[in-house]
Amino acid sequence: MLDIKFIRENPELVKQAIANKNEKADIDKLLELDEQRRKIIVEAEELKAKKNKVSAQIPQLKKAGEDISGLLAEMKQVSDEVTALDKKLREVEEELNQILYFIPNMPHESVPVGKTADDNVVVREWAPEGFSFDEDKKFLNHIELGKKLNILDFERGAKVSGSGFPVYIGKGATLERALINFMLDYHLNEHNYTEVFPPFLVNKESMRGTGQLPKMAEDMYYIEKDELYPIPTAEVPITNLHRNEILNESELPKQYVGYSACFRREAGSYGKEARGFLRVHQFNKVEMVKMVKPETSYDELEKIVNDAEDILKALKIPYRVLLLCTGDLSFAAAKCYDLETWSPAENKWLEASSCSNFEDFQARRAKIRFKREGEKKPEFVHTLNGSGLATSRLMVSLLENYQTGDGKIQVPEVLQRYTGFQTIE
RNA sequence: GGAGAGGUGGCAGAGUGGUUGAAUGCGGCGGUCUUGAAAACCGUUGAGGGUUCACGCCCUCCGGGGGUUCGAAUCCCUCCCUCUCCGCCA
Numbered sequence: 139m140l141d142i143k144f145i146r147e148n149p150e151l152v153k154q155a156i157a158n159k160n161e162k163a164d165i166d167k168l169l170e171l172d173e174q175r176r177k178i179i180v181e182a183e184e185l186k187a188k189k190n191k192v193s194a195q196i197p198q199l200k201k202a203g204e205d206i207s208g209l210l211a212e213m214k215q216v217s218d219e220v221t222a223l224d225k226k227l228r229e230v231e232e233e234l235n236q237i238l239y240f241i242p243n244m245p246h247e248s249v250p251v252g253k254t255a256d257d258n259v260v261v262r263e264w265a266p267e268g269f270s271f272d273e274d275k276k277f278l279n280h281i282e283l284g285k286k287l288n289i290l291d292f293e294r295g296a297k298v299s300g301s302g303f304p305v306y307i308g309k310g311a312t313l314e315r316a317l318i319n320f321m322l323d324y325h326l327n328e329h330n331y332t333e334v335f336p337p338f339l340v341n342k343e344s345m346r347g348t349g350q351l352p353k354m355a356e357d358m359y360y361i362e363k364d365e366l367y368p369i370p371t372a373e374v375p376i377t378n379l380h381r382n383e384i385l386n387e388s389e390l391p392k393q394y395v396g397y398s399a400c401f402r403r404e405a406g407s408y409g410k411e412a413r414g415f416l417r418v419h420q421f422n423k424v425e426m427v428k429m430v431k432p433e434t435s436y437d438e439l440e441k442i443v444n445d446a447e448d449i450l451k452a453l454k455i456p457y458r459v460l461l462l463c464t465g466d467l468s469f470a471a472a473k474c475y476d477l478e479t480w481s482p483a484e485n486k487w488l489e490a491s492s493c494s495n496f497e498d499f500q501a502r503r504a505k506i507r508f509k510r511e512g513e514k515k516p517e518f519v520h521t522l523n524g525s526g527l528a529t530s531r532l533m534v535s536l537l538e539n540y541q542t543g544d545g546k547i548q549v550p551e552v553l554q555r556y557t558g559f560q561t562i563e
Numbered sequence: 564g565g566a567g568a569g570g571u572g573g574c575a576g577a578g579u580g581g582u583u584g585a586a587u588g589c590g591g592c593g594g595u596c597u598u599g600a601a602a603a604c605c606g607u608u609g610a611g612g613g614u615u616c617a618c619g620c621c622c623u624c625c626g627g628g629g630g631u632u633c634g635a636a637u638c639c640c641u642c643c644c645u646c647u648c649c650g651c652c653a
Contacts, residue, residue, distance in 0.1 A: 179613055183622045190622085193634040194582045206633085213633035384610085512592095516610080 139349075139503045140241055142172055142234075155244040158251050158464035163241045171234040178230060182223040189216050239352055243499040245464045246436070246473040252463025259463070261475070264447070265456035272482070278541060279483035280534040281414040284310065286545055287562050292414060302404065302419035304530070309562045313549065314422065316556030317529050317536075318397050321424040321449055325526060329445045331395035331426060336375035338398055339366040344378040347504030349470035349496075359401050372398035372425035373523045378504060380429060384516045385508040391430040391438065395526065398423060414534070416488070421530035428522040429506060432498065435520035436473070439495040442524040443475045446491045449526055452552050455535050456480040458487060472497045477527065479535035490531040493524030 145152050149165050156163050192213055199206050250259055284290025289310025295303040306314045325331045345351040345367050350358060359368040369375060376394050400423050426445060430438045443459065450457045460476040467474055471494040478487035498518035507516035540548045547562040554560055
């Protein structure tokens with residue numbers, strides 16, 4: 139959420155930012171409500187001050203034996219007016235929030251302005267030694283490989299749950315588990331994160347805190363009976379760990395890494411793009427979350443991208459880093475890098491990680507603050523997160539890149555001590 | 564799921580209708596004393612909002628929400644959470 143004061147002082151900037159993000163919000167209406175709100179507050183507080191003053195005098199007057207019935211009647215009137223004004227204030231604030239909660243974050247000045255994914259900028263590419271984009275070579279895609287080697291079963295997943303719920307079997311399941319453990323260990327040992335194993339169901343306040351609600355409600359699963367949401371990413375429970383808290387400056391930066399299953403309805407996405415692992419309702423992801431001092435957040439963003447890249451380098455999977463343009467930037471993000479891994483069978487890049495700086499957008503919603511040494515006023519932290527990484531897309535690239543000419547899979551070297559086997563055949 | 568107890572400031576813990584944002588203790592910060600430190604003593608120590616160029620002034624907050632009252636941490640309703648006992652259970 140943006141600071142209402144900032145919007146008040148920079149309405150044109152905000153309008154431009156929203157337009158650049160291909161979003162809509164009625165800023166003029168918002169400012170009108172804001173003014174109305176403050177007017178009501180002034181009026182109500184004057185009455186409250188009067189009420190408090192008189193109420194304090196009443197016991198003395200009573201003690202002195204004076205007749206206060208007239209005063210009581212008058213105060214009753216004042217009290218009723220206050221109640222009416224407070225009610226009006228709540229209504230105005232609700233209307234105001236209805237707009238405010240739907241306003242996206244402002245893109246950082248370093249983010250290229252653009253309409254669609256075509257306007258994203260390739261920052262760098264990486265590939266292991268000896269790699270080439272070999273278009274002549276015949277590659278089986280991950281679905282074919284999964285079937286042939288009996289390690290993935292999309293049909294049975296559809297039977298048990300529905301389409302988009304893949305099942306890993308045998309060495310496929312082991313490989314998936316190995317991948318998750320490898321990534322967690324790597325971030326713990328090489329990158330100095332604190333491990334978190336979060337709940338997979340969260341409440342409404344948490345979903346609002348990180349910005350999934352109210353705007354993305356349609357993309358979430360919801361368990362009505364208990365008013366809980368299956369998480370779309372571990373970002374939600376981990377960032378909300380410190381909701382409504384004031385941290386000490388010395389505690390920052392907070393660096394968490396956690397595994398979770400992720401649940402997404404993916405309403406409205408069908409067809410070719412949804413084949414196999416490319417778009418699923420449940421997948422596994424290792425997520426990095428940081429809470430940092432504002433002045434360091436853009437350095438931290440670069441670090442988090444590097445941390446995700448290190449995993450791909452260790453796995454020796456070709457990838458590229460994309461800087462997203464304003465139009466492709468998600469609702470809560472100020473700046474975002476995507477990591478895309480190469481899929482030789484699809485002959486294209488697949489998004490396997492997304493690393494974002496949210497600045498104080500989430501922190502303001504979730505009230506995550508910190509206090510500087512010697513300062514009185516708490517400030518909002520900056521929050522960041524990055525997938526490090528999502529296994530489903532990564533698994534596509536892994537299987538396809540590590541297939542041998544005769545349709546077997548060579549297990550990446552760094553995973554072998556986790557799998558206990560070197561090949562899948 | 565049933566029965567009971569409870570949720571107050573960083574922590575502990577008073578407070579059951581009237582200047583209580585809240586006693587007291589601990590902790591934190593500042594000071595006196597000291598070569599320095601400890602002890603002792605004195606002072607200070609929450610958040611949000613409105614208004615103001617500013618000093619300041621005002622409002623709100625004692626788990627969340629609503630209500631009674633001129634006035635609520637204190638009374639009523641409701642929801643949430645924690646603890647104890649019983650039941651059920653991976």
